[in-house]
Amino acid sequence: MIIILKDNPEEKQLENLIAWLKSMDLDIHFSQGENTTILGLIGDTSAVDIDLINALDIVDTVKRVQEPYKNVNRKFHPQDTIVDVAGVKIGGGNFQIIAGPCSVESRDQVCQIAKDVKAAGANLYRGGAFKPRTSPYAFQGMRSEGINLLLEAKKESGLPIVTEVMDLSHLPLFEDVDVIQVGARNMQNFELLKELGHLNKPILLKRGLSSTLQELLMSAEYIMAGGNENVILCERGIRTFETATRNTLDLAAVPLLKTMTHLPIVVDPSHATGIAHLVKPMAMAAAAAGADGLMIEVHNDPPHALCDGAQSLTPEAFTDVVKAVNAILPHAYKG
Amino acid sequence: MIIILKDNPEEKQLENLIAWLKSMDLDIHFSQGENTTILGLIGDTSAVDIDLINALDIVDTVKRVQEPYKNVNRKFHPQDTIVDVAGVKIGGGNFQIIAGPCSVESRDQVCQIAKDVKAAGANLYRGGAFKPRTSPYAFQGMRSEGINLLLEAKKESGLPIVTEVMDLSHLPLFEDVDVIQVGARNMQNFELLKELGHLNKPILLKRGLSSTLQELLMSAEYIMAGGNENVILCERGIRTFETATRNTLDLAAVPLLKTMTHLPIVVDPSHATGIAHLVKPMAMAAAAAGADGLMIEVHNDPPHALCDGAQSLTPEAFTDVVKAVNAILPHAYKG
Amino acid sequence: MIIILKDNPEEKQLENLIAWLKSMDLDIHFSQGENTTILGLIGDTSAVDIDLINALDIVDTVKRVQEPYKNVNRKFHPQDTIVDVAGVKIGGGNFQIIAGPCSVESRDQVCQIAKDVKAAGANLYRGGAFKPRTSPYAFQGMRSEGINLLLEAKKESGLPIVTEVMDLSHLPLFEDVDVIQVGARNMQNFELLKELGHLNKPILLKRGLSSTLQELLMSAEYIMAGGNENVILCERGIRTFETATRNTLDLAAVPLLKTMTHLPIVVDPSHATGIAHLVKPMAMAAAAAGADGLMIEVHNDPPHALCDGAQSLTPEAFTDVVKAVNAILPHAYKG
Amino acid sequence: MIIILKDNPEEKQLENLIAWLKSMDLDIHFSQGENTTILGLIGDTSAVDIDLINALDIVDTVKRVQEPYKNVNRKFHPQDTIVDVAGVKIGGGNFQIIAGPCSVESRDQVCQIAKDVKAAGANLYRGGAFKPRTSPYAFQGMRSEGINLLLEAKKESGLPIVTEVMDLSHLPLFEDVDVIQVGARNMQNFELLKELGHLNKPILLKRGLSSTLQELLMSAEYIMAGGNENVILCERGIRTFETATRNTLDLAAVPLLKTMTHLPIVVDPSHATGIAHLVKPMAMAAAAAGADGLMIEVHNDPPHALCDGAQSLTPEAFTDVVKAVNAILPHAYKG
Structure with a gap:
């Protein structure tokens, strides 16, 4: 200093x-x-x-001359961290696609989409049981029942599951969840981050709407400072003056974060753009830029999804995205 | 629609x-x-x-033609809401100054500043017991012990106290607190907002760093939908490209919010600017623009404050601000 | 409406x-x-x-139900526009790389880099003769002499040249220039845009630092309304709260603009990020996302460049970028 | 450094x-x-x-340790600069209100409003002859004819006039104009700024939509470096994510600029908010915060104004604003 x-x-x-x-x-x-x-x-x-x-x-x-973070700093940990999710590895050259519906709505829906996205090439299954919604009058998710349905989908499909926690008091419900997601609005929920630091379970940490990369790393530092080294970062768009897309996907964050930290970084083109037809090109761009994975919303019936329908893909469209991404991957940026 | x-x-x-x-x-x-x-x-x-x-x-x-909020909407509640905090009224023509240190550090400190700010003209006392800090290595507040010290300061000074909650699991500690503050980072912590909706206690809700006014009102709607009508809004600066100040104080939000909602609105010039010498002019401007109150950081020894010293005023400087604001108030915008 | x-x-x-x-x-x-x-x-x-x-x-x-632009609107012109620059085609499946130094400094420099970038695979040569600089005390470019040097480099290398105009009074100097560039700060210099509308010469129009995509298209509409249909759009990053990169490259703008307009869109990863090592991954990502070309700063001696050295590549590094981009192109998003 | x-x-x-x-x-x-x-x-x-x-x-x-600007720097020029506009002084304790229509539309209109705003207490008259419009199909101003009408209004009312230049080639038309305004979109039109530096006439320099305070000062430095010391700065709102107001008025810029520079600073609440009913409270707040003046749009028939009607006041409403501001001024922040 x-x-x-x-x-x-x-x-x-x-x-x-x-x-x-x-x-x-x-x-x-x-x-x-x-x-x-x-x-x-x-x-x-x-x-x-x-x-x-x-x-x-x-x-x-x-x-400051030194960065204010230690555990997440690549300087002190030059090798890429590889997070192992029930045998599925992310980071260090392992690229994975996390896919699934915005919110869990029924047993049939959640199991059907799990099979669909697995067939299309996804390796992890996501679905929202607890849903952060701007309006108190909007659907708030199936909550604990939703988690149970996700676990059934896991049993049927064999895909490990990723789902979002909204409050630390709900953590006991997440015992069998494979990856706990921290949403953009909770990126600086420091009490929650501290608790997650004491778990021995992968955490997917989404960048806040107006968080700098350094703040994202400081939040990951909270988790690692508690002893949990299994952190996956997620770029999902930031809030800017541009309203043509829901957020502005900051793709340069991917190669820049790779120089700052050893943690794997996935990109969520669905939330970043909020527009279904932009998911494919942005997924391809993220793969080209060296991301370690993607997180994509897939719904069997987008117009009837109970939330975020505007950005969801059908399983057919998702299959097409996976193929396009796989064609890019061998030529992607390696750092 | x-x-x-x-x-x-x-x-x-x-x-x-x-x-x-x-x-x-x-x-x-x-x-x-x-x-x-x-x-x-x-x-x-x-x-x-x-x-x-x-x-x-x-x-x-x-x-949308209709606003997505009901309880907070001035259309359905044309009179100003007046929030009563242990006899101190805010809103509807009642202007109040909330002052105190960023964080509670010791019994002596917290009691001394309480007396100082009361003497200078503050009507409510603020102090941070739980502190949201970007770094896990920074001082995290005195927590429950800090709340006890605030309650002692209340007893000594007679000023009702305002302090921030960081997680809903801490709520039992806030039973004797007069106003529970929701910080900018928690403005969309919806589980917390729901719990606060079931309390019968004033809530001071700070605008998030990148939250629109409509999102601020939707968060207030969460609290009111639960039955708690005692919500005070707080404009505390938004994040923009300008780095000369810590945040950009959006003062036009004050008269605009007044047309949208009946809830009282206070302004925090300390956090909005992050620069001590800007607190006075921005406090005066907020009063002129029709704010219902101010929230100002005061410290008896700014250079040794354990956090946010850069924006704190000494009791002498604070006294000067109160005088300047009081000279503006009779001429302030009334809507 | x-x-x-x-x-x-x-x-x-x-x-x-x-x-x-x-x-x-x-x-x-x-x-x-x-x-x-x-x-x-x-x-x-x-x-x-x-x-x-x-x-x-x-x-x-x-x-509005209808867009406020007509000539640039893809609805009324479904085919991609292909801009022909002295025989080099951009758009409609033709991908081109524009490369060269930030500013023209000497005959040797400008001719050497022209040969270097041509050998590496660039098809158009860029160089700044008139330089918009924040400080009146910074190097303002070689101006008319710089244009003459660029024309010599064109003669030697055979590459058509792209250079920025800063004021409409300078336009007579641009008679032999192949593409006139309108910089981000001039995107809404409407008097200049009107004049460019009367030329029969390709215009490369850069997005303003805080311009929406609709504003970018409205500025292109100014040029096309005057009769000049040879407009190339350029995404070069927008100003946001994030300071880790100079600007935030809005790559989703590429596929989104393609649905709004028939005009070709190139991406400038050098100015967008301001960091040399991010140029390669962002060039690859732009190609993957379906851009019609790239604009990249190349300097034979970055540390001694008179401006923008931080983001310039050496010819060797540029050669590496071209190879990586060419590997992506066959797999890129086609819309 | x-x-x-x-x-x-x-x-x-x-x-x-x-x-x-x-x-x-x-x-x-x-x-x-x-x-x-x-x-x-x-x-x-x-x-x-x-x-x-x-x-x-x-x-x-x-x-940098030193600021990159010299002539505008208060360090080297501790006294407030007072700009004299045909006998009307701005700065150093002299507060002035500049008022008038967004655009000049007819002789009757421009002369009538001049009389109205003078009667209400304005000391300078503004009106747009050249109008920067996002759309090429929108009214572009009466141009040179508009300047002639402004000069007639000046003759009739005795008020010095302020009007915007859009291109340096138009400067000869501005010979009898009292203050030349540089609009937000031209704040970094460096060729124009250089020309204005050679004039001996007050320049009103508006902050760009996404310009930092330092960039605003660097643009003023361009003018002063040429020898013209009569620069008035104008805060008129910046572009942020918030869309409830047209721009976000950055009022903290006023006292902060006063510590950085000796130049006078006026505030334009009309363009900053884009909403007529916010002009009054923001004018009052600007006065309270220590601004040296205001710039307010007044129209005798807002709904028929050819541009920016949404933010214009009637002469009656303007009279009310002047009274409210005058009540604040004796109590305003003095630095």
């Missing part, structure tokens, strides 16, 4: 600052220019509060 | 759509132009899923 | 509105519901000012 | 960098930590290209 002081810092305040920094076991490299005094902090600065130092009268600016 | 169909809609699909709409107890007003067919839905459309209709092959666009 | 009136519109005002709409040669389809009155405007509404109607007391909301 | 090098920088490259920096007349303060080497550049770094240095292999990060 580099602290640039204002011109002619008050002597006493400077002493206080230095004493305080030393109390945090930091060495200080002092460098005095004509007008500018610079303090270089040497040691582990990940716990130093940059805003606090910025608030001091004598400080002009503060700049 | 208005549904505009594509040219020459397929007959069978149109029949299905109409049957489905009628099954939701909606009347349909059918209007056929040369190239354009329009369906006007008459009845309560707040539960109709606009995305779902948009997904239909035969539909070009869908547009 | 659909106009939704407020409840119980004032009779006289409604008559005035209808008379005014009829004066614009529009037919009106009148539809009266219980609480809602809807006017459907039939005819060419592209010249109707939607904001003006919105301002009327009796109007609740106005919604 | 602070340059932080990567660990173990390559010796030869470091020598090259140092030689190059010295060639720009910069002194270098060298500071070697255990893992981190820092170069402090001493001297005038305003012409140093930060992106270029960032591109070097051996460089980790670069950080």
